[in-house]
Amino acid sequence: MPDNLSFFTLDDDGSSLVPTPLAISSWSETQLHGVAVSGALARAAESEVHAAGRTDLRAARWTVDLFRPVRNEPLVIRTEVVRESARLLLVDVAVEQEGRTVTRAAGLFLKPTETPDVGLWAPEPDPLFAPPPLEVAPAAEEPHVPFVRSDADWSQDFGAHQNAGRKSSWNHVVPVVPQERPSGFVAAAATADGASLTTNWGARGVEHINTDLTLTLTRLPDGLDVGLTALHRTEHDGIAAGTSVMFDRSGVCGTVQVTALANSRRAINFEQVRYRDDGTRVEA
Structure with a gap:
C-alpha cells in the first residue's frame, strides 16, 4: 500500500486541501463522502485548539452539518474560536468552495476532571x-476495507451483509493528508460518519443520505481502529434518526447520532461493488 495514502493532499501554498480518489462519495463521483469531510474539519478544529495552547482540553462533542454537497474540488477550511474559558473551548469550522460555505462543524473541547x-x-x-x-x-x-457484522458474522464482504440485520463496522482510519498520523479525535470524527451506514443499511442497500452527525466522546479512542454498532433507529415520512455506539478494543468511548433523508432512487447497492484496501472500487 502506498505510504502517501490519504483523503487529501495540500496545495502548493498549504491553503487548501485537494481531494484524492479515496475521498470520493459512493453517491456521486462529483462529491466527497462525509468520512473525509468530517476528518478534514476535525483536523482543522484540533489545530485551532492547539494554536490556543489548550493542551489541557479534550474533544467531547463534534457536530457536522452536511447541508450542501462538498464537491470533488479543493477545499478551503475556516476556523473561529467562539468561546473559551478555563474549562472549555468551542470552535466553529467551515468548508468553503468558490467563496461559499458548503459544510460547517462545531467542536466542544472540555477539561477533564475527577469522576464523582x-x-x-x-x-x-x-x-x-x-x-x-x-x-x-x-x-x-495501515488502512483497510472495514469489517462488517450483521445477520452474517464479521467479514469484509459487503455483499454478505446486505440484509435487514443490525449492523456493526470496524474501521482503520485513513490519514487526512499524507504521512500525518490522525489523532484520536480525528479518527473518531472521521469514523463517526459511518453511523449512517450502520443505521441505514438494509436489505436493498443504503437508501438514505445523512444530513448531519453528532459525535459525543467521554474519552478518545486508543489508536486508529474504531468500531460502531447500531443502537437505535426511528423513521417517519422518509426522515430517519439513528444512533450508534462507538468503541475500540478497550471498550465504549462515545455515541454518534445521524439524521438522514430517504434517497431510494439512488440507493447504494453493495451487492454490485467491492472495495480494495487502497480505496478503489470494482464491480462485483
Missing part, C-alpha cells in the same frame, strides 16, 4: 459493542 464517586445508573455491558476477534481482524498499521 456517587451511585449512577449505567447499562450492562453489551457484547455487540465490541470489535471482531483478533484472529478475524488483526491489529492494523
Whole structure:
C-alpha cells in the first residue's frame, strides 16, 4: 500500500486541501463522502485548539452539518474560536468552495476532571459493542476495507451483509493528508460518519443520505481502529434518526447520532461493488 495514502493532499501554498480518489462519495463521483469531510474539519478544529495552547482540553462533542454537497474540488477550511474559558473551548469550522460555505462543524473541547464517586445508573455491558476477534481482524498499521457484522458474522464482504440485520463496522482510519498520523479525535470524527451506514443499511442497500452527525466522546479512542454498532433507529415520512455506539478494543468511548433523508432512487447497492484496501472500487 502506498505510504502517501490519504483523503487529501495540500496545495502548493498549504491553503487548501485537494481531494484524492479515496475521498470520493459512493453517491456521486462529483462529491466527497462525509468520512473525509468530517476528518478534514476535525483536523482543522484540533489545530485551532492547539494554536490556543489548550493542551489541557479534550474533544467531547463534534457536530457536522452536511447541508450542501462538498464537491470533488479543493477545499478551503475556516476556523473561529467562539468561546473559551478555563474549562472549555468551542470552535466553529467551515468548508468553503468558490467563496461559499458548503459544510460547517462545531467542536466542544472540555477539561477533564475527577469522576464523582456517587451511585449512577449505567447499562450492562453489551457484547455487540465490541470489535471482531483478533484472529478475524488483526491489529492494523495501515488502512483497510472495514469489517462488517450483521445477520452474517464479521467479514469484509459487503455483499454478505446486505440484509435487514443490525449492523456493526470496524474501521482503520485513513490519514487526512499524507504521512500525518490522525489523532484520536480525528479518527473518531472521521469514523463517526459511518453511523449512517450502520443505521441505514438494509436489505436493498443504503437508501438514505445523512444530513448531519453528532459525535459525543467521554474519552478518545486508543489508536486508529474504531468500531460502531447500531443502537437505535426511528423513521417517519422518509426522515430517519439513528444512533450508534462507538468503541475500540478497550471498550465504549462515545455515541454518534445521524439524521438522514430517504434517497431510494439512488440507493447504494453493495451487492454490485467491492472495495480494495487502497480505496478503489470494482464491480462485483
